[in-house]
Amino acid sequence: MSLDGVFRRAFGDDEPTHAGSGWTTGVLAVALGVFAAGGVLCLHMPDLLTTPDLRGRYPLPLVRGLIQALIGLAFLCGLLSALSRRRKVLGVTGMGLALAASLAGGASVEIAGPVSSRLALGLDWFLLNLLLLAVIFVPLERWRPLREEQLVFRPLWTTDSVHFFVSHLLVQVTTWLSLAPATILFAWAARPEIQGAVKGQPLVLQVLEIVLVADLTQYAVHRAFHVVPALWRFHSVHHSSTTMDWLAGSRLHLVDTIATRGLTFLPLFLLGFDERALGAYLVFVSFHAVFIHANVRFRLGALEPFLVTPRYHHWHHASAPEARDRNFAVHLPVLDRVFGTRHLPPGAWPAEYGLGDGRSFPESWLGQTVAPFRRRI
Numbered sequence: 001m002s003l004d005g006v007f008r009r010a011f012g013d014d015e016p017t018h019a020g021s022g023w024t025t026g027v028l029a030v031a032l033g034v035f036a037a038g039g040v041l042c043l044h045m046p047d048l049l050t051t052p053d054l055r056g057r058y059p060l061p062l063v064r065g066l067i068q069a070l071i072g073l074a075f076l077c078g079l080l081s082a083l084s085r086r087r088k089v090l091g092v093t094g095m096g097l098a099l100a101a102s103l104a105g106g107a108s109v110e111i112a113g114p115v116s117s118r119l120a121l122g123l124d125w126f127l128l129n130l131l132l133l134a135v136i137f138v139p140l141e142r143w144r145p146l147r148e149e150q151l152v153f154r155p156l157w158t159t160d161s162v163h164f165f166v167s168h169l170l171v172q173v174t175t176w177l178s179l180a181p182a183t184i185l186f187a188w189a190a191r192p193e194i195q196g197a198v199k200g201q202p203l204v205l206q207v208l209e210i211v212l213v214a215d216l217t218q219y220a221v222h223r224a225f226h227v228v229p230a231l232w233r234f235h236s237v238h239h240s241s242t243t244m245d246w247l248a249g250s251r252l253h254l255v256d257t258i259a260t261r262g263l264t265f266l267p268l269f270l271l272g273f274d275e276r277a278l279g280a281y282l283v284f285v286s287f288h289a290v291f292i293h294a295n296v297r298f299r300l301g302a303l304e305p306f307l308v309t310p311r312y313h314h315w316h317h318a319s320a321p322e323a324r325d326r327n328f329a330v331h332l333p334v335l336d337r338v339f340g341t342r343h344l345p346p347g348a349w350p351a352e353y354g355l356g357d358g359r360s361f362p363e364s365w366l367g368q369t370v371a372p373f374r375r376r377i
């Protein structure tokens with residue numbers, strides 16, 4: 001059984017989900033309860049569960065306030081859901097998680113001794129990024145939906161959540177594997193005079209240059225992942241999504257993520273861009289990559305010819321034969337124009353997404369992760 005089936009069975013809640021049914025508050029209660037419990041876990045085991053690069057930067061009083069608010073809101077939503085819904089499972093789960101988080105010390109758990117581990121899981125990164133993306137994209141997809149009937153919890157959302165969870169938990173390892181080849185193997189190729197000139201430019205100009213350089217590399221790597229059969233085995237995981245939304249972009253094989261990031265970073269490293277400009281690009285790319293997969297009918301107006309939109313990238317995921325191996329650009333549509341790979345029927349959206357080869361594809365995270373290493377997918 002797929003993870004989806006497990007989840008539906010676990011909650012066993014097939015009652016109506018309309019406004020006032022206690023469904024939304026129930027789901028919110030569970031989600032907030034998970035965030036609250038995760039936050040308390042991070043306070044208990046910061047050595048093991050918090051990203052070393054981030055943990056020193058947290059304004060702790062604010063983080064504690066956030067955890068306290070999450071506990072309170074999870075309990076309140078759980079109570080409201082349980083009062084208005086015949087099946088209490090969601091509400092009770094939310095209240096249970098809030099209660100467990102409180103009993104485990106809540107927001108006031110003391111951090112014992114100095115936190116000094118240099119290798120840890122990124123539970124904090126997972127929780128913060130998921131919270132931020134959900135707060136932005138769930139309302140956005142409700143406000144301007146492309147497919148109105150599509151639910152937040154659509155088929156295989158659990159598989160994509162596991163992809164999101166694992167890639168965030170292993171953030172330190174994947175980041176290291178992405179950066180190490182450039183910094184260790186290619187340090188000899190760096191030219192201080194070039195790096196000095198690049199770094200001396202205004203930051204805004206550097207960010208624009210990073211977008212161009214990064215997308216030129218991404219275009220080449222992305223296209224290679226489509227046309228080289230051994231690479232397509234890994235990238236086909238990303239294209240196996242038959243539903244597009246803000247979570248769908250997370251479905252990426254770790255080999256795909258590390259290879260693409262590592263190769264994209266190489267020219268940026270050699271050119272020696274300012275760290276602040278690289279940081280700004282990272283923030284942009286994390287939101288833009290999620291946005292272009294989202295279930296939103298969003299127009300970017302005058303920006304559309306210059307920046308990849310959801311409609312543009314949705315065509316990259318279309319299962320129709322004429323859309324195959326098209327729209328490789330991640331940020332700049334002009335690249336597909338230049339290289340003759342653009343496909344954007346005026347005003348239209350794809351009818352269906354996915355591999356379109358009629359074959360079944362593994363549905364679980366584990367199945368999708370091991371599939372490329374097997375002889376047959």
Ligand SMILES: [Zn+2]
Pocket residue numbers: 222226235238239316
């Ligand atoms: Zn692709």
Ligand SMILES: [Zn+2]
Pocket residue numbers: 238249293313317
């Ligand atoms: Zn995609």
